[in-house]
Amino acid sequence: MIKTNKEKVVKWSAQGKIHHPTGGNYRISHNGEPMILPATGGISYNVAIGDCAFGWEGDHVEPGVSIRNENSSENAALMTFACIGNEAKIISGDAKGKKGYVTGMHGGIDHVLIHFEKDILEDLAIDDKILIKAYGQGLKLVENENIRIMNIDPDLFEKLNIKEEEGKLKVNVVGKVPAYLMGSGIGSKSAATDGDYDIMTADMQEIKRLGLDKLKFGDLVLLQDCDNTYGIGYLKGSVSIGVIVHSDCIKSGHGPGVTVIMTTKESIIEGVIDENANISNYIK
Missing domain, CATH: 2.102.30.10 (tm1086 (SG structure) domain)
Known part of the structure; x- marks a missing residue:
């Protein structure tokens, strides 16, 4: 197994809430065509980890659940310290206590993306709070600093x-x-x-x-x-x-x-x- 400094990496808290989709204006395609399509934010009920990233009638579609904070400093910390694979726990709303995991971070809109099983998605709502066990930044290979x-x-x-x-x-x-x-x-x-x-x-x-x-x-x-x-x-x-x-x-x-x-x-x-x-x- 590749040796890492895993035992020295800090695991701490990061939190956000499900972010309402924004926008709704025309987006101009690379062919010059104006289009109105679903894009970022919210809860994607039928787009999930493992699905093909192509072919959707959308633009920058985020699988699963998209979270962020409106406080820019707090959201910067969420974006930086949440890591792919981190445990994500719902801490408010009808799905309180259910868990999923982080699947990625989306720059520009600055969302952290989270996978939950489909039955959990049905109980989620905009503004539900999600706590992440942020763990990973600082991870190093012990024998290869390059x-x-x-x-x-x-x-x-x-x-x-x-x-x-x-x-x-x-x-x-x-x-x-x-x-x-x-x-x-x-x-x-x-x-x-x-x-x-x-x-x-x-x-x-x-x-x-x-x-x-x-x-x-x-x-x-x-x-x-x-x-x-x-x-x-x-x-x-x-x-x-x-x-x-x-x-x-x-x-x-x-x-x-x-x-x-x-x-x-x-x-x-x-x-x-x-x-x-x-x-x-x-x-x-």
């Missing part, structure tokens, strides 16, 4: 079946994304605080050629020549691993969102294609 870990629960990280061979870490991923396809979010100051960035999908022929059109919410992907160590940008030879967190989008420069969980400036992470490399399978 790889940075972020945004993932240490218990989930241990389940990813990562192997070390000949000085490289081999990580199971569903697909590999070239840097030229990465769009909205490039230039952000930190992949640990800013949520995600998008795979651009205006060129669907290229997406299909690369086999990325079947990506699902929760899938692990490898980002080629993408450095997320101290910001989000391009660096030849760098490698990042991320999780698909929101749906495809109609707007230019956008597409399925990726929350980064591992990054290195060197070519010391390799992706091993595995169609089952989805966080829902590891958590189960």
Whole structure:
């Protein structure tokens, strides 16, 4: 097993409430078509982790439940310290006491996304409060300081079946994304605080050629020549691993969102294609 400093990582509280969807105005597609579509926020009753991220009549659709705080400082902490795989517990409303888990962070709108089973969704309401056991920021590899870990629960990280061979870490991923396809979010100051960035999908022929059109919410992907160590940008030879967190989008420069969980400036992470490399399978 890959050695980490898991026993030294602080587990503490972060909390938000289910955020009402916002907007309702026209969104302009990359083809110049004005469209009115469901987008971010609220409770998505029929869009869940493990579903395909493509084909929805929506824009930036968030699977499951979207939470945030209206206090910007508190929401920044929620976005930063909630990690994929963290336990989420409902602490108000008809579903009080029921549990789910964090599936990603969505920058821009600044939502933390949470999966609950369908029967629990039926008992939820806008403004219900959800407590997260925030656990993961500060996780490090004991024997490889050139790889940075972020945004993932240490218990989930241990389940990813990562192997070390000949000085490289081999990580199971569903697909590999070239840097030229990465769009909205490039230039952000930190992949640990800013949520995600998008795979651009205006060129669907290229997406299909690369086999990325079947990506699902929760899938692990490898980002080629993408450095997320101290910001989000391009660096030849760098490698990042991320999780698909929101749906495809109609707007230019956008597409399925990726929350980064591992990054290195060197070519010391390799992706091993595995169609089952989805966080829902590891958590189960």
